[in-house]
Structures are given as structure tokens and as C-alpha cells.
Amino acid sequence: MNQLRAQANGRPVLGIPEATVARLPVYLRALTGLGETGMRTVSSEQLAAAAGVNSAKLRKDLSYLGSYGTRGVGYDVEYLRYQIAREIGVNQDWAVVIIGIGNLGQALSNYGGFRSRGFRIVALIDGDRSRVGEMHGDLPIHHIEKLDELVAEHACSIGVIATPGDAAQEVADRLVAAGVTSILNFAPAVLAVPDGVDVRKVDLSIELQILAYHEQRKRAPGEEVQA
Amino acid sequence: MNQLRAQANGRPVLGIPEATVARLPVYLRALTGLGETGMRTVSSEQLAAAAGVNSAKLRKDLSYLGSYGTRGVGYDVEYLRYQIAREIGVNQDWAVVIIGIGNLGQALSNYGGFRSRGFRIVALIDGDRSRVGEMHGDLPIHHIEKLDELVAEHACSIGVIATPGDAAQEVADRLVAAGVTSILNFAPAVLAVPDGVDVRKVDLSIELQILAYHEQRKRAPGEEVQA
DNA sequence: CATTGTGAAGATCTTCACAGCG
DNA sequence: CGCTGTGAAGATCTTCACAATG
Numbered sequence: 001m002n003q004l005r006a007q008a009n010g011r012p013v014l015g016i017p018e019a020t021v022a023r024l025p026v027y028l029r030a031l032t033g034l035g036e037t038g039m040r041t042v043s044s045e046q047l048a049a050a051a052g053v054n055s056a057k058l059r060k061d062l063s064y065l066g067s068y069g070t071r072g073v074g075y076d077v078e079y080l081r082y083q084i085a086r087e088i089g090v091n092q093d094w095a096v097v098i099i100g101i102g103n104l105g106q107a108l109s110n111y112g113g114f115r116s117r118g119f120r121i122v123a124l125i126d127g128d129r130s131r132v133g134e135m136h137g138d139l140p141i142h143h144i145e146k147l148d149e150l151v152a153e154h155a156c157s158i159g160v161i162a163t164p165g166d167a168a169q170e171v172a173d174r175l176v177a178a179g180v181t182s183i184l185n186f187a188p189a190v191l192a193v194p195d196g197v198d199v200r201k202v203d204l205s206i207e208l209q210i211l212a213y214h215e216q217r218k219r220a221p222g223e224e225v226q227a
Numbered sequence: 228m229n230q231l232r233a234q235a236n237g238r239p240v241l242g243i244p245e246a247t248v249a250r251l252p253v254y255l256r257a258l259t260g261l262g263e264t265g266m267r268t269v270s271s272e273q274l275a276a277a278a279g280v281n282s283a284k285l286r287k288d289l290s291y292l293g294s295y296g297t298r299g300v301g302y303d304v305e306y307l308r309y310q311i312a313r314e315i316g317v318n319q320d321w322a323v324v325i326i327g328i329g330n331l332g333q334a335l336s337n338y339g340g341f342r343s344r345g346f347r348i349v350a351l352i353d354g355d356r357s358r359v360g361e362m363h364g365d366l367p368i369h370h371i372e373k374l375d376e377l378v379a380e381h382a383c384s385i386g387v388i389a390t391p392g393d394a395a396q397e398v399a400d401r402l403v404a405a406g407v408t409s410i411l412n413f414a415p416a417v418l419a420v421p422d423g424v425d426v427r428k429v430d431l432s433i434e435l436q437i438l439a440y441h442e443q444r445k446r447a448p449g450e451e452v453q454a
Numbered sequence: 455c456a457t458t459g460t461g462a463a464g465a466t467c468t469t470c471a472c473a474g475c476g
Numbered sequence: 477c478g479c480t481g482t483g484a485a486g487a488t489c490t491t492c493a494c495a496a497t498g
Contacts, residue, residue, distance in 0.1 A: 019467055025436040029415060043479065052417035056469055063481055071475045071480045088436050089443035096435070103334035110330045113415060113432040118439070157442055158435065181445060182438040188256060188340060190279035198441050200434050205340035207427050208323070208385065209252040209315050211409040212345070214425050215384055216316035218408060246489055270457065283491055290459055298458040298497045 016087075020061040024084050026051045027058070031081040043074035090118045095156040097180070099125045099171050100163030101134075101141050104186055108160060109136050122154040127167065144174065151178040158182045165189040172199075243314075247288045251311050253278045254285070258308040270301035317345045322383040324407070326352045326398050327390030328361075328368050331413055335389060336363050349381040354394060371401065378405040385409045392416040399426075 030050040034042055044062075048055040062068060062075075068083050069075045085091045096114070098105050101124050108114075109121055124136055127144045134141045142150060150156070159175040161168050161183060168187035175183060176197055183199045185191055191199050257277040261269055271289075275282040289295060289302075295310050296302045312318045323341070325332050328351050335341075336348055351368045353359070361368045369377060377383070386402040388395050388410060395414035402410060403424055412418055412428045420426055 017467070021440050022433070022437055024440070025430070025433040026417075028436075030417075044481095045479085050417065054469080056471090057467090059479090059481060060468080067481070069480050072478045073476075074479070087440070089439040090436055092439070092443070094435075094439055094442070103330075103337045107330035107334040108431065111431060113430075114435065117432050117436060119432070119435050158438055160435075182442045184434055184438060190253075190257075190277065196445070198438055200438055202429060202431070202434055203252070203340075204335065204338060204429070205344050205346070206249070206252040207411055207429055208321075208341065208346050208387075209255075209317060209344060210249055211385055211411060211425055211427055212316040212319070212321055213248050213251070213314070215321070215409045216319070218423070244489070271459095272457085281491080283493090284489090286457090286459060287490080294459070296458050299456045300498070301457070 016064045020064055021088075023051070023053065023057075023061055024088050025090075026053075027061070028081065028084045028088065028090065031077055031084065035077045035081060039077055041074050042077050042080075044069070047075065092118055094119045094158055095122045095154040096120065096158045096160060097123045097125055097147070097150060097154075097156050097175075098160045098162060099144065099147075099175070100161060100167070100187070101126045101131065101136065102162065105160075105162035106136055108162060108186075109139065119158070122156060123150045125150070127163070127171075144171070147174050148178045151175075151180060156180060158184070160184045160186070161191075162186045243291045247291055248315075250278070250280065250284075250288055251315050252317075253280075254288070255308065255311045255315065255317065258304055258311065262304045262308060266304055268301050269304050269307075271296070274302065319345055321346045321385055322349045322381040323347065323385045323387060324350045324352055324374070324377060324381075324383050324402075325387045325389060326371065326374075326402070327388060327394070327414070328353045328358065328363065329389065329391075332387075332389035333363055335387060335413075336366065346385070349383060350377040352377070354390070354398075371398070374401050375405045378402075378407060383407060385411070387411045387413070388418075389413045 027047065030047060034050060044055040044059045048058040051058065065083060065087055068080050096119050098109055098121060101109070105124065109124055114121065121139065124139050124141045125144050125147060126141050129143055131141050132143045157180060159180040161171050163171055165188040168185060168189040169191060172183060172191045172193055176193055181197050183191065183193065183197065185199055185201045188203060193199055254274065257274060261277060271282040271286045275285040278285065292310060292314055295307050323346050325336055325348060332351065336351055341348065348366065351363055351366050352371050352374055353368050354371045356370055358368050359370045384407060386407040388398050390398055392415040395412060395416040396418060399410060399418045399420055403420055408424050410418065410420065410424065410426045412426055415430060418426050
């Protein structure tokens with residue numbers, strides 16, 4: 001329902017396929033790594049290997065961004081890195097609140113990979129009043145009643161939910177009411193949100209279950225020969 | 228390359244589509260929730276709503292498992308839950324080792340959602356000798372030199388990597404050498420593993436980047452009208 | 455007769471293979 | 477010549493819409 005791509009100026013527009021969007025951060029990471037080794041130029045073959053995809057897919061993905069390569073040569077590492085970062089929005093500053101400061105919330109608040117990609121954690125929030133004031137790194141825990149205030153103060157558009165499942169919907173409602181329009185949900189719950197709000201869900205136990213499914217298949221071959 | 232589905236006995240065989248496999252745990256969770264509320268029977272419409280998908284997709288997905296519904300009525304909650312659990316392998320006992328006991332590794336080791344789905348964490352492992360013996364819950368940290376021994380002792384087929392990115396490949400090699408055939412990788416690194424070993428990757432910062440991409444698009448509409 | 459199960463149509467994603475170009 | 481960029485083919489996934497049926 002999109003696909004109005006590349007126009008006059010060569011810059012793309014609307015409608016980078018979701019599958020491509022999901023891989024751009026991987027390419028970005030790979031380019032950053034290659035750049036740190038001093039490499040100046042990279043072929044689609046090399047970059048694809050570093051990113052763990054095949055080169056046709058990589059070239060197709062990059063073609064949605066524009067024509068940033070040089071035929072016969074490859075891509076300029078730094079230039080491509082910049083273009084992808086701009087496309088994703090990672091060279092902006094994103095204020096993030098984390099709600100639910102259990103083990104996972106703490107792990108997330110300490111995760112170095114956020115800061116280096118433009119995500120700045122501006123507040124830690126919990127519903128348990130007895131934990132208010134507790135420091136994690138240089139951030140104190142606030143009570144969830146302060147959510148509106150904190151979101152407004154930091155112009156925060158992204159919220160991370162790391163609460164138990166049964167608290168997640170209420171937290172999501174509060175986030176939406178406070179003006180947050182993107183939610184990363186670690187809680188085991190399906191969230192209902194209004195149009196215009198994006199939710200992405202990470203479920204640790206689902207990933208393990210998918211592995212288990214395949215593991216089980218490795219172990220029980222031959223089950224198919226029994227009509 | 229698969230699609231040899233449903234045979235004589237009605238039981239499916241090989242080739243449940245990946246997209247379906249990835250949703251089965253979601254249905255399982257939804258069914259467990261519905262079951263706890265006392266619901267005995269559920270229509271595809273209701274279950275789809277609880278799982279956050281549309282009902283046509285749900286029915287198509289379930290059809291790959293067999294014909295477990297009753298026309299005009301719906302699905303028996305408990306029976307369907309059992310069938311999905313069996314299909315995924317969640318009613319088995321899966322021994323899991325976690326390598327890298329930083330914030331994330333600790334969060335994972337405490338995560339209740341694993342145990343209840345048949346995943347039993349049998350060992351915590353770290354490369355830092357000074358942390359050996361440290362207790363987390365009822366498990367001590369072992370040094371990575373003990374990996375082979377621990378994997379063998381617990382007949383462990385799944386490993387979780389929660390180390391920094393630069394240690395991940397070496398850890399993966401060790402896991403494979405020890406006999407682990409499924410790896411859940413939280414480290415920011417693309418892992419090379421032999422055929423027959425499955426790797427799934429969870430990258431927390433990638434999820435945030437995907438949100439940022441869409442968030443950016445919400446804010447800058449109209450960029451497309453400038454040839 | 456409400457609801458499942460499913461062919462068929464449509465959408466999206468991947469891969470191929472090669473024309474185009476530096 | 478080497479490598480990108482991309483139409484076109486192929487694979488997979490989603491949705492439609494309705495026949496089958498308990």
C-alpha cells in the first residue's frame with residue numbers, strides 16, 4: 001500500500017518496506033564496526049557478510065534509501081553510515097522513560113547500547129512508592145504519578161514498559177495520555193493503543209519457545225512417516 | 228520448500244511456516260490467560276482479539292496444527308492449549324545455560340516466564356574469575372572453563388548469550404563445541420555457527436531504533452512534497 | 455446457523471540475474 | 477572489468493470470502 005519510492009532528486013520518500021527498516025540498524029552497527037577497523041570503502045558482499053544477510057538483499061535494501069554506492073567500487077563506509085543513521089533518526093536525541101524498575105528495567109537503564117544511538121534515558125519510573133528515590137546510575141526512581149510531568153519536561157516520545165504483565169495496559173494508557181507515541185513493551189501482554197501510537201513487543205520467553213520448537217524437530221525426525 | 232502438510236491421521240507433519248511458529252507462543256499465552264478466567268470455549272474471533280491478531284490469520288495458523296476446533300462452536304480452551312504446547316515442545320523440560328552474568332544475564336536468570344514454560348536455568352556462567360561462586364537465586368556463577376562439563380551434566384541444548392559483543396563469537400564457539408544446538412543471542416554481534424545450530428537474536432537497541440524511525444516519520448510529514 | 459477450515463487472491467519479501475555504469 | 481542498482485521471478489505471508497459442518 002505504499003511503494004511511491006525514489007523521485008527526481010534520487011532521495012527516497014515514503015514507504016521503505018518494514019522488513020528493510022528492521023535491518024537498517026543491523027547495517028548501521030556493521031558499518032560502525034567496519035569504520036572502527038579503519039576500512040574506508042566496502043562492497044555489498046563484505047557488508048552483507050558483516051551484517052549476516054546476503055548481498056542481493058543488502059543492495060535492494062540500500063536502494064530504497066537512494067543511490068549511495070559507486071559501481072565498480074562499493075560504498076563509502078562513513079558516508080553510508082551517516083545516511084542510514086539519518087534515515088533511521090539515530091543522529092537525533094530521543095528522550096526515553098522506563099517504567100518498571102525490576103531486574104529488567106535496571107538492566108535496560110544500564111544498557112550502553114542506547115546512549116550511543118541517540119537514546120537518552122531521562123527517567124526511571126515505578127509504581128512501588130517504597131522504591132521512590134532509589135538511585136540507579138545517576139537517575140532516581142520516580143513514582144508513576146509523576147509520569148505526565150516527566151514526559152512533558154523532557155519532551156519524551158518513547159516509553160519502555162518493563163512491568164509485570166498485569167500492570168502493562170494501565171501503564172500504556174498513562175503513557176499515551178502523557179503524550180508518548182512510541183512504546184517498547186517487554187511485558188507479557190497485548191497492548192491496546194490508539195491509532196498513531198506504535199508498539200513493539202519483545203518477549204523473551206517467546207524467543208526461547210521458538211528455539212524449543214526447532215530443537216524438538218531436530219530430535220524427533222521420522223515422525224512424519226506414519227500414516 | 229516445505230508444505231507437505233496434514234496427512235491421513237489429520238496430524239500435521241513438517242513445515243509449519245515460520246511466521247506461524249513465531250505466533251504459537253502468543254496464542255499459548257492468550258489461551259493460558261483465558262483458561263485462568265474460567266473460559267472453557269473460545270471462538271477464533273475472541274482468541275484472535277486476546278492475541279492481537281485477526282481471526283483469519285489465527286484460523287489459518289491453527290489449521291497447520293490440525294483440526295482442533297468445532298464448527299459453530301469454537302475451540303476448547305484447555306485442549307487447544309495442550310495441543311499448541313505439545314507442538315512447540317513447551318511441555319518438555321528444557322535445560323538452559325546463561326553465559327554472561329551482567330545486568331541482563333541476572334535479569335534473565337530471575338525471569339519467571341521461563342520456568343513456567345518448561346525452561347529450567349541450570350547454570351550461570353561468566354568469564355570473570357572473580358565472580359565465580361557469587362550466588363544468584365539458588366545458582367552459583369561458574370567459570371566458563373566448566374562449560375563443557377555443565378552442558379553435559381544437564382543435557383543442555385539451549386544456551387543464552389548475554390555477554391558484551393566482542394566475547395559473543397567465542398562463547399558461541401564454546402557452546403557449539405559443548406553440544407548446544409540452539410542459541411539465544413542478546414549480544415550485539417552476528418554469530419557464525421555450523422549448520423544444524425539455530426541462533427535467534429534479540430537486540431534491544433534495534434527495537435528502539437525501529438520505533439525511532441517511525442517516530443521520525445510521524446513528526447516530519449510533507450517531506451515528500453519537494454521534487 | 456454460527457463458526458471453522460481453506461482454496462484463491464493479494465501483498466510483501468527474497469532472490470536471481472543482468473543491464474548499466476564508474 | 478567489477479560492482480551497484482533493479483526489473484522480474486519466485487517464495488512466503490496475509491487476507492478474503494465462502495463452502496463445509498457440528
